[in-house]
Amino acid sequence: MKHKNKNNETTQNIVNNVKHDLLQQNALYTIIAIFFGFVVGGIFLWSAGFNPFEAYAKLFSSVFSRPKYLIWSVIYATPLIFTGLSVAFSYKMGVFNIGAEGQFVVGSLAALCVGILVDMPPVLHAIFCILAAFAAGMIWSFLVAVLRVRFGINEVLSFIMFNWIAFYLSNYIVNTETIHKVGGGEASKDIRESARILLPQSVQNILQNDKANYGFFLAIIAAVAIWFILSKTTLGYRVMAVGLNPHAAKYGGINSNKTMYIAMSLSGALAALGGAVQLMGNSMRISQFAGQEGFGFQGITVALIASSNPIGCIFAGLFYGAMKYGGSKLNLIDAPTEVIDIIMGTIVLFIAISHVFRYLITKRLQKKEDK
Amino acid sequence: MQELIKNLGLIINATLVATPPLLYAALGSTFSERSGVVNIGIEGMMTIGAFVGAAVAHFTSNAWLAFLCGGLVGALFGLIHAIVCVSFGADQTISGTAINFLAPGVAIFVCKALFEQSSDTPPLDTAQKLPKLFNGVFEVGSFWNNVLNTYVATYLAFVAVAVVWFIFYKTRFGMRLRAVGEHPKACETQGINVFRIRYIAVIASGFLAGLGGAYVTLCTVSQFRPAVIVGQGFIAIAAVIFGKFTPQGAMRACLLFGLCNGLKVLLGSSNVISPNLISMIPYVVTIITLVLFVGKSRVPAASGKPYLKQR
Numbered sequence: 001m002k003h004k005n006k007n008n009e010t011t012q013n014i015v016n017n018v019k020h021d022l023l024q025q026n027a028l029y030t031i032i033a034i035f036f037g038f039v040v041g042g043i044f045l046w047s048a049g050f051n052p053f054e055a056y057a058k059l060f061s062s063v064f065s066r067p068k069y070l071i072w073s074v075i076y077a078t079p080l081i082f083t084g085l086s087v088a089f090s091y092k093m094g095v096f097n098i099g100a101e102g103q104f105v106v107g108s109l110a111a112l113c114v115g116i117l118v119d120m121p122p123v124l125h126a127i128f129c130i131l132a133a134f135a136a137g138m139i140w141s142f143l144v145a146v147l148r149v150r151f152g153i154n155e156v157l158s159f160i161m162f163n164w165i166a167f168y169l170s171n172y173i174v175n176t177e178t179i180h181k182v183g184g185g186e187a188s189k190d191i192r193e194s195a196r197i198l199l200p201q202s203v204q205n206i207l208q209n210d211k212a213n214y215g216f217f218l219a220i221i222a223a224v225a226i227w228f229i230l231s232k233t234t235l236g237y238r239v240m241a242v243g244l245n246p247h248a249a250k251y252g253g254i255n256s257n258k259t260m261y262i263a264m265s266l267s268g269a270l271a272a273l274g275g276a277v278q279l280m281g282n283s284m285r286i287s288q289f290a291g292q293e294g295f296g297f298q299g300i301t302v303a304l305i306a307s308s309n310p311i312g313c314i315f316a317g318l319f320y321g322a323m324k325y326g327g328s329k330l331n332l333i334d335a336p337t338e339v340i341d342i343i344m345g346t347i348v349l350f351i352a353i354s355h356v357f358r359y360l361i362t363k364r365l366q367k368k369e370d371k
Numbered sequence: 372m373q374e375l376i377k378n379l380g381l382i383i384n385a386t387l388v389a390t391p392p393l394l395y396a397a398l399g400s401t402f403s404e405r406s407g408v409v410n411i412g413i414e415g416m417m418t419i420g421a422f423v424g425a426a427v428a429h430f431t432s433n434a435w436l437a438f439l440c441g442g443l444v445g446a447l448f449g450l451i452h453a454i455v456c457v458s459f460g461a462d463q464t465i466s467g468t469a470i471n472f473l474a475p476g477v478a479i480f481v482c483k484a485l486f487e488q489s490s491d492t493p494p495l496d497t498a499q500k501l502p503k504l505f506n507g508v509f510e511v512g513s514f515w516n517n518v519l520n521t522y523v524a525t526y527l528a529f530v531a532v533a534v535v536w537f538i539f540y541k542t543r544f545g546m547r548l549r550a551v552g553e554h555p556k557a558c559e560t561q562g563i564n565v566f567r568i569r570y571i572a573v574i575a576s577g578f579l580a581g582l583g584g585a586y587v588t589l590c591t592v593s594q595f596r597p598a599v600i601v602g603q604g605f606i607a608i609a610a611v612i613f614g615k616f617t618p619q620g621a622m623r624a625c626l627l628f629g630l631c632n633g634l635k636v637l638l639g640s641s642n643v644i645s646p647n648l649i650s651m652i653p654y655v656v657t658i659i660t661l662v663l664f665v666g667k668s669r670v671p672a673a674s675g676k677p678y679l680k681q682r
Contacts, residue, residue: 044477048484096464098411153661154670156464157612160411161654164602172647290598300468336483341476348469349451352461 016369026307029357033350034305041343045335055335062329063322068208075282077321078215079104082274083299084317085219085226088308090267092230093260094243099144099159100271101296102166103137107272108279109170110136112286115191115279116179125194130276137272138265140166145264149257155264163292171288186288197280213281219314222270226310229266239263271296298324301344304351320344378637380517385636387521388591390629391528392417392583396607397614397621398535399445399579404616405539406572407552407673409463412452412470414604416445416577417584422478424585425492425595426485434501438524438585445581446574448474453573457566460677479597492588492595501589522590531579535618548572552671555678565678580604609657616671628653 042052063073083100090097097103110132120128144162147153173179174188181189197214198204204212230236238259241249250256274295279286302320306312327340396413403410424441428434448470455466479490486492504523509516539545548568551558555565583603588595606628613627614620635649 044480048480096462098464098468147658147662151662153658154675156409156411157608157661158658160605161609161658164605164654165651167602168647168651172645175645175647291601297468297471300465301472304465331488334488336480336488338476338480338483341472342480345469345471345473345476348465348472349455352465352469353455353459355461356459 029354033347036350037343037347040346059326063326071209073322073325076325077317079274079278081219081317084302084313086267086270087303091308093239100299102163103268103271104275104295105166106136106140107133108275111276115195122194133272133276134269137268141268142265188285190284215277215281223310380514384517385633386629389632392586393625394528395583396580397610399576400611402572403576405552406569409675411467413580415471415474416580417604418600419474419478420445420581420584421588422595425588428499441585442578442582446578449574449577453570457569494594532622
């Protein structure tokens with residue numbers, strides 16, 4: 001009898017442990033946040049006189065009803081996976097890369113200049129463009145790292161400044177004589193055919209999408225590479241050590257300044273790759289900006305949803321990409337597309353306070369167990 | 372000479388018109404920064420302030436009411452920021468980023484819902500806009516008319532600097548506010564309610580940012596468009612750093628950045644220097660000053676750090 005009781009107790013313990021594990025998982029709180037995001041978005045839709053369920057059904061069907069649409073969602077997701085990775089990687093080191101926006105812009109600018117001004121054979125040209133973007137993003141972010149390490153300037157401030165410098169730099173370059181399209185309104189010329197990374201015509205025909213490109217594969221490669229760097233290399237170990245406790249890392253013999261330089265440069269390069277891929281696979285030109293395009297800021301959301309996990313960034317990016325694409329179809333039922341921004345902003349807010357939910361839920365569970 | 376004086380007048384006027392939105396927002400940012408809460412949501416708060424200002428003016432034709440409402444809706448988003456950052460101790464930069472999604476999203480959403488799918492509000496008549504001071508006092512086109520004949524709200528922005536300065540340095544609340552931004556724990560042992568002071572500061576920052584946004588639509592642009600606020604909020608943040616976190620310093624910085632804008636307006640048509648390059652100046656200048664005067668612009672010690680109540 002006693003024995004049986006003990007057995008029961010162990011099962012109970014296991015159940016509790018599983019419960020606790022689940023409650024420690026970030027994914028649970030992310031799902032709660034996403035749920036609240038849709039609730040708040042629904043409230044806005046409802047108060048504007050739309051049926052939220054109908055709108056969400058439209059959102060869903062615009063993404064999933066045809067393979068062509070799904071491919072569009074993937075195309076929308078690709079740059080966001082890159083910026084998400086960029087933010088996630090630097091966040092592992094305790095640096096909040098709010099500058100992904102600017103790095104994205106300089107990346108696409110570098111790719112644009114090489115894509116228009118240089119004449120090269122097809123595959124080589126695209127590779128060259130990507131390398132140019134990589135270098136541009138690295139330098140852009142490296143400068144901010146220098147400002148932080150050498151001059152002690154808070155990186156969030158310099159990132160914001162650099163975002164706007166990149167913004168106006170882009171508008172400046174787009175309007176220069178060599179880059180600007182003659183009589184083309186407010187946009188640059190298109191990049192040369194050889195610099196594009198579109199899938200072969202035959203594959204595009206199967207996918208029924210003439211903008212299907214290699215970008216997504218590059219994004220997956222980048223995500224796996226970042227995962228590998230973080231979990232299997234010394235650099236990754238150093239990055240995480242600095243992120244968890246900079247003083248302890250320093251005491252343990254890690255050169256935190258050097259780590260900062262390398263990791264922030266790499267983070268900038270990732271965001272810049274996003275810009276290159278967006279240009280070379282989808283937009284083909286840069287238009288004069290009226291306002292910030294937001295790829296970098298959306299990357300912050302992607303990284304937060306993914307809890308800074310590189311592989312998670314792929315799925316979080318796909319989620320955001322689908323929302324963006326589906327959201328752009330909401331105007332078919334006259335519902336404002338901006339409900340997506342409201343949903344995403346709410347998700348970010350709720351992820352930011354997820355520790356509160358964690359606390360409340362675990363406390364409640366504790367009380368139950370104590371009884 | 373005549374031409375030169377006239378141009379000078381125009382530049383001063385363009386500066387005076389461009390400065391107030393930055394100034395209102397910068398005063399807001401000073402409030403929350405000095406209390407120890409980073410608020411990068413200023414840009415979003417300005418955007419929704421700009422929308423509400425334009426919408427209320429369109430429906431009521433009462434520009435002052437619209438101006439106030441713009442401030443109030445900014446304060447509402449300030450309240451959200453305060454709840455998330457002060458009560459729940461969330462990361463202030465993340466919360467600010469969320470507000471920069473939310474507030475413009477809500478603004479354009481409501482705009483489209485109210486104005487038949489249009490993301491712009493209908494243009495305001497002169498009567499629906501905020502009034503100008505010294506209207507018709509000076510001869511049209513004269514130097515003094517160019518310089519002084521500007522909006523009442525422009526002058527109010529400079530009055531606000533004096534008011535904020537007074538609050539900061541001459542009242543008990545201001546002293547506490549500054550102390551809370553430096554060492555919240557010490558303040559709490561002195562019986563100061565850190566949470567309450569930070570709440571007031573962050574809500575005030577939202578209110579002022581909202582006023583800055585409403586100024587843009589009610590004075591200069593006369594309608595709301597999605598790109599009506601492009602970076603003014605961030606320039607305001609830069610101005611606060613540049614001005615060493617004091618209201619009077621922020622004012623000087625805003626005047627300098629406003630001058631950049633004045634030059635842009637004037638030189639924009641002449642093709643001498645690209646307006647895009649002039650637009651970069653505030654940001655570049657801020658970085659350079661930070662580099663040159665390391666340590667001079669001291670960030671409030673507790674800035675950006677969530678404070679949890681001691682038990």
